[in-house]
Amino acid sequence: MRQLVLAVCSLLCALGVGATRADDVDAFTKEHAARIAVGTCGICHGPAGVSKQPKYPLLAGQNANYLAAQLKAFRSQTRGDADAIGYMWGMSATLEDGTIDALSQYYAGQAAGTGRAGDSALVARGREIYQKGIEDVGVPSCATCHGPDAHGLADFPRLAGQHAQYVLKQLGSFQNNMRNVAVMHGVAQGLKVDEMRAVAAYLEAQP
Amino acid sequence: MNSYRARARQLSRFVLLPLLAGLAAPAALAVPSFARQTGMACEACHTVWPELTHFGRVFKANGYVLDNLKQVRGVTAQKEEILSLSNLPPLSIMVQASFTQYATAQPDVTGRTQNGTVAFPQQVGLFYAGKIAPHVGAFLQLTYGYDSGSIGIDNTDIRFADLKVLPGEQTLTYGLSLNNNPTVQDIWNTTPAFGFPYATSKIGSGFGAASKIDGAFAQSVAGLTAYAFWNESLYGELGMYRSAKQGTAGPLSSTTTGGVLAGTAPYWRLAYEHNWGRNTIEGGLYGATFKEFPDFGAGFGQELTGPSDRYQDVAEDVQYQYVGDQHLFSVLGTRIHEKQTLNASINAPATATVPIPANLENDLTTVRAYGTYYYRRKIGATAGFFRTTGSSDAGLYAANSTPKPDTSGWIAEINYVPWLNTKFSVQYTAYSKYNGAxxxxxxxxxKAGDNNTLYILAWLSY
Structure with missing residues (x-):
């Protein structure tokens, strides 16, 4: 399983998960996107991508290509977890590619948080799972794709500092196959709820 | 005095009681046009409509303008935007149908009224609810009520709002509200206009005497208020209301029915909300001071000069919400205290056809609290408590055997929400005290218990 995930991750990195790169955008689009980010997205995600409510993910410092891919998945209604349907399908419906790229760059350029300390035993358990995986049930190391410091690699998202509640919910969505991401569905299958909680607590504590 | 008491009792039984019941029934705030405009499901703004979530409160404070529809645009040669019009007008329709059954039928002049009343429809509402222009939005409701048999203006709130990001990434939302019902513009469900019960029978017994801020001026005033919402937590609002009667072109005169505000009435609101995890807690104060030239009844009207009655309303409110994916839980409460100084009413003509107070000064206090639980936004229950107490006044409450306004009791409600825009409710109101005893x-x-009311409601919005 571990080898399979590594191979798939490597292949996806090589191909580039986000088919369209969040390349440079013109000044007008940047300004337009910043207005949307503050006035619209900011209601949930905070004006600089630092959401106060853990229901909504932190976007500050997130990988631009990952953000662009997710916004396009919302827009095309291929990301199917409950909050994606309830919130983001509508919010992304009229976004143009250029605006998506500019929004992604906007959030990537914001200073990421410094993490929030959690229960030390839970964080320690989460660190072990994140760094080493759980060999017995075929859960690979998360660090393989997301980086040893959880800052993301290539097109794989930054997880460091993310709200634990959000991470936990997404792991559940991967497990139920609501997000329709084969790799993460495979990874999450072997995780028990308390193990997901530990990983989420560890990630929330990372700067 | 005895004949007046008899007249007053009859007035109470056949006129005031249903009238108060009608006043006590808040109109709806739950509009699918918001969902169409934003592209977000009802659950973003509501736990279950009409109760707002934190996001719903922020959406309202921002002027109902959050929008994801394609726009018809107009720009000048300098790229200045002069039109941004949604392709889809934010219209909605709402229908209520209901059945009401008293524990004991209400009396009428020859015996008893028919018990078991079907209202079909109880109400049909047509809404314009959404963006008008960038930074300008509206919630405007026209309602047909089976009780009036006509269509009239209902709750209306037209807003301008903008948002500034302050140093440290704090946000400041600020705006203006032009509205026709004090508290209709408020963003918590603790205040009267959109407080629980969200729907009640038009012929139910209501909740007896009520303070002025508790719906007395709904749709008969116009108010302009200015508000600021700092960092989605600290909220402050100040405004003024003035009489704006429907069904009369004015100028308002001694023939205008229903009392007229003397000058303008100040309104104020202060609240703080704290969010953590899936929890939200709010505590606040609100109030208004109304000076009113009272209506002394047919043939008298009101003098629009000289002394007026003064009603100083001060209220506290608190709210807690837990919004989980499976379980949703809310506790909301308010206490409204009114100090009445009845300089005009106490000097009413002796033959006036309205109750004439015996006291120059009276107090009236209403407490309401309720808790709601929903499972997966599908099935839920609410239990609520209400109590109004006040000064004893042998003139004002002459229709009551005990000259006090006291009314108290419980409400229990079960709701089934098969789809987020359809709700079926069974509500039971039990009175421990009604109109003083x-x-x-x-x-x-x-007996107070004779007014216990079973109310079954189908409530559909599209």
Missing amino acids: SDNYDGSGR
């Missing part, structure tokens, strides 16, 4: 409150032997 538990037994023989009207001098004709009727």
Whole structure:
């Protein structure tokens, strides 16, 4: 399983998960996107991508290509977890590619948080799972794709500092196959709820 | 005095009681056009409509303008935007149908009224609810009520709002509201206009005497208020209301029915909300001071000069919400205290056809609290408590066997929400005291418990 995930991750990195790169955008689009980010997205995600409510993910410092891919998945209604349907399908419906790229760059350029300390035993358990995986049930190391410091690699998202509640919910969505991401569905299958909680607590504590 | 008491009792039984019940029924705030405009499901703004979530409160404070529809645009040669019009007008329709059953049928002049009343429709509402222009939005409701048999203006709130990001990434939302019902513009469900019960029977017994801020001026005033919402937590609002009667072109005169505000009435609101995890807690204060030239009844009207009655309303409110994926839980409460100084009413003509107070000064206090639980936004229950107490006044409450306004009791409600825009409710209201007493409150032997009301409601919005 571990080898399979590594191979798939490597292949996806090589191909580039986000088919369209969040390349440079013109000044007008940047300004337009910043207005949307503050006035619209900011209601949930905070004006600089630092959401106060853990229901909504932190976007500050997130990988631009990952953000662009997710916004396009919302827009095309291929990301199917409950909050994606309830919130983001509508919010992304009229976004143009250029605006998506500019929004992604906007959030990537914001200073990421410094993490929030959690229960030390839970964080320690989460660190072990994140760094080493759980060999017995075929859960690979998360660090393989997301980086040893959880800052993301290539097109794989930054997880460091993310709200634990959000991470936990997404792991559940991967497990139920609501997000329709084969790799993460495979990874999450072997995780028990308390193990997901530990990983989420560890990630929330990372700067 | 005895003949006046008899007249007053009859007035209470056949006129005031249903009138108060009608006043006590808040109109709806739950509009699918918001969902169409934003592209977000109802659950973003509501736990279950009409109760707002934190996001719903922020959406309202921002002027109902959050929008994801394609726009018809107009720009000048300098790229200045002069039009941004949604392709889809934010229209909605709402229908209520209901059945009401009293524990004991209400009396009428020859015996008893028919018990078991079907209202089909109880209400049909047509809404314009959404963006008008960038930074300008509206919630405007026209309602047909089976009780009036006509269409009239209902709750209206037209807003301008903008948002600034302050140093440290704090946000400041600020705006203006032009509205027709004090508290209709408020963003918590603790205040009267959109407080629980969200729907009640038009012929139910209501909640007896009420303070002025508790719906007395709904749709008969116009108010302009300015508000600021700092960092989605600290909220402050100040405004003024003035009489704006429907069905008369004005100028308002001694023939205008229903009392007229003297000058303008100040309104204020201060609240703080704290969010953590899936939890939200809010505590606040609100109030208004109304000076009113009272209506002394047919043939008298009101003098629009000279002394007026003064009602100083000060209220506290608190709210807690837990919004989980499976379980949703809310506790909301308010206490409204009114100090009445009845300089005009106490000097009413002796033959006036309205109750004339015996006291220059009276107090009236209403407490309401309720808790709601929903499972997966599908099935839920609410239990609520209400109590109004006040000064004893042999003139003002002459229709009551005990000259007090006291009314108290419980409400229990079960809701089934098969789809987020359809709700089916069974509500039971039990009175421990009504219009001053538990037994023989009207001098004709009727008990408070005789007014216990079963109310079944189908509520659909599209």
